[in-house]
Amino acid sequence: MVYMVTILIVACAVTWIYLRWVTVRNYWTERRVPHLPPNPILGSLTFLQQQNAGVWMRHMYETFKTPYIGIWLFWRPALIINTPELARQVLVKDSSNFRDRFVSGGDADPIGKLNLFTVKDPEWSNIRRRLTATFTASKLRIMQDFIRAKSKELAQRLEGERDTRIHLKKLYSDYTTDVIGTSAFGVACDATLTGKSHLRSVTEEFMEFSLLRGIGWSSMFFFPELVDVFRFKLFPKTSTDYFKRVFKAAVAQREANHSERGEPKDLLDALLKIKKESEERKEGYSEDFIVAQAAVFLSGGYDTSGSLLAFLTYELAYNPEVQEQLYEYLLEAKKQNGSDDFTSEQLADMTYLNAVIKEGLRKYSPMSWLDRVAAEDYRIDDNLTIKAGTPVYVNGIGMHYDPDYFPDPDKFDPNRFLPENEKNIKPYTYMPFGEGPRVCIGLRFGMMTVRYAMVSVFLNYKVVPFPGMPTPVDMTIDKRGIFYSPGEAICVEFVPRA
Numbered sequence: 001m002v003y004m005v006t007i008l009i010v011a012c013a014v015t016w017i018y019l020r021w022v023t024v025r026n027y028w029t030e031r032r033v034p035h036l037p038p039n040p041i042l043g044s045l046t047f048l049q050q051q052n053a054g055v056w057m058r059h060m061y062e063t064f065k066t067p068y069i070g071i072w073l074f075w076r077p078a079l080i081i082n083t084p085e086l087a088r089q090v091l092v093k094d095s096s097n098f099r100d101r102f103v104s105g106g107d108a109d110p111i112g113k114l115n116l117f118t119v120k121d122p123e124w125s126n127i128r129r130r131l132t133a134t135f136t137a138s139k140l141r142i143m144q145d146f147i148r149a150k151s152k153e154l155a156q157r158l159e160g161e162r163d164t165r166i167h168l169k170k171l172y173s174d175y176t177t178d179v180i181g182t183s184a185f186g187v188a189c190d191a192t193l194t195g196k197s198h199l200r201s202v203t204e205e206f207m208e209f210s211l212l213r214g215i216g217w218s219s220m221f222f223f224p225e226l227v228d229v230f231r232f233k234l235f236p237k238t239s240t241d242y243f244k245r246v247f248k249a250a251v252a253q254r255e256a257n258h259s260e261r262g263e264p265k266d267l268l269d270a271l272l273k274i275k276k277e278s279e280e281r282k283e284g285y286s287e288d289f290i291v292a293q294a295a296v297f298l299s300g301g302y303d304t305s306g307s308l309l310a311f312l313t314y315e316l317a318y319n320p321e322v323q324e325q326l327y328e329y330l331l332e333a334k335k336q337n338g339s340d341d342f343t344s345e346q347l348a349d350m351t352y353l354n355a356v357i358k359e360g361l362r363k364y365s366p367m368s369w370l371d372r373v374a375a376e377d378y379r380i381d382d383n384l385t386i387k388a389g390t391p392v393y394v395n396g397i398g399m400h401y402d403p404d405y406f407p408d409p410d411k412f413d414p415n416r417f418l419p420e421n422e423k424n425i426k427p428y429t430y431m432p433f434g435e436g437p438r439v440c441i442g443l444r445f446g447m448m449t450v451r452y453a454m455v456s457v458f459l460n461y462k463v464v465p466f467p468g469m470p471t472p473v474d475m476t477i478d479k480r481g482i483f484y485s486p487g488e489a490i491c492v493e494f495v496p497r498a
């Protein structure tokens with residue numbers, strides 16, 4: 001009897017799973033949305049750990065060339081969006097229905113859950129409004145001297161390591177960790193000169209790969225329900241403990257020194273101000289909430305700018321005519337200015353420098369697709385309405401490589417971004433910092449960090465390829481990564497300018 005009941009239960013369960021699977025499998029067919037057949041377990045996510053998510057997005061764009069593509073995150077239907085018109089709709093026009101990202105941290109991980117990148121509305125609107133004030137041009141100007149000094153240390157480091165093959169991503173991550181770490185945590189770091197610091201160990205650990213962390217990250221982005229079940233964390237525990245310790249020490253130091261308080265001078269000051277106000281208003285922002293913001297500035301800021309600088313340096317080694325033009329341009333600017341101590345405003349006005357950086361951001365957008373989730377049912381067009389809760393991915397990198405928008409897309413051609421040509425770029429086909437209310441909050445800060453580094457390196461060094469290294473088109477992009485980052489140690493020879 002027990003035997004019969006067991007068989008019956010198993011048969012019912014198998015039938016239920018099968019019928020459920022058939023419904024899942026037919027989901028996009030029934031809605032006449034182009035798609036590839038899903039894998040019975042992973043759905044469309046068979047690329048995970050085999051191919052970079054951004055490279056996969058490019059592949060999907062090139063394969064379909066349709067306004068949207070249906071995919072499955074395991075068994076959950078999601079939509080990739082491929083046109084500037086739909087991108088505008090989701091990111092800007094109807095952004096009130098797409099306030100949140102799908103990515104999420106777990107309840108057991110307040111630092112992973114409450115930071116500006118993952119936090120959900122209404123907390124997001126509240127914290128974003130307050131933090132935005134920290135990234136205005138006038139606030140950033142206060143940080144420029146420090147960033148300029150760090151960028152000069154980059155050139156110094158290269159001088160000291162003339163005979164070493166320097167791993168570009170490591171070099172620039174040393175610099176960007178120093179820059180963000182000091183601004184977000186208020187700690188002195190000297191990784192730019194030495195390649196080492198406490199904070200640099202944290203950012204190194206943060207990017208260290210293990211299968212478990214790979215699964216944890218994939219869950220946060222594509223199956224958040226699993227995050228709590230397995231208690232995955234955005235940052236390793238040692239990093240979180242370190243963040244908390246450093247943050248506490250910095251708070252104590254600044255609180256002891258009341259005379260220095262006033263308008264926030266850096267990100268740490270701004271965070272402390274929010275904490276104080278929240279205590280006064282009894283909003284109950286925990287210390288974790290505040291540390292979470294500092295931690296995401298560090299993680300979001302150092303890796304994006306570090307990867308971009310590595311890619312830019314590599315491309316310039318393989319495009320000597322662009323490199324020479326940049327050098328002449330910077331040399332002339334230095335002559336006009338009387339020194340290479342440029343202000344951040346001067347750098348922001350350097351058209352050719354900015355065109356080179358923008359072209360780097362086109363080819364190598366560190367966050368190459370934009371993630372949102374529909375709060376309510378949403379009409380995409382006359383043929384398709386998606387259900388509330390459907391994740392939507394705007395395929396930024398797909399458009400960046402579309403020859404209709406950027407002819408000869410593999411070519412590194414900064415001229416596309418000279419003012420006379422840039423004005424012809426179709427809106428919403430170029431979005432390296434995202435768009436709409438959830439656009440990157442660190443845009444200005446990131447650009448300033450990258451500009452200072454480029455000036456310091458390219459005024460002082462010529463870069464040339466090492467024989468046997470892959471060309472930019474052949475180099476691999478990190479297969480295990482969610483972000484667009486070099487998949488191998490890319491190096492160039494730094495030859496001092498006379």
Ligand code: HEM
Pocket residue numbers: 116117118128180296297298300301302304305308361365366367368370371431432433434435436437438439440441442443445446447450
């Ligand atoms: C080259 C440098 C950088 C690039 C290319 C970049 C790119 C991006 C992109 C594409 C997004 C998503 C935007 C969207 O969904 O519409 C984003 C969000 C974000 N970025 Fe950046 N970023 C850079 C530097 C930075 C820096 C330096 C910081 C911090 C100091 C930072 C902090 C953040 C944060 C906190 C968010 C989430 C904003 C929100 O949801 O309100 N980023 N970034």
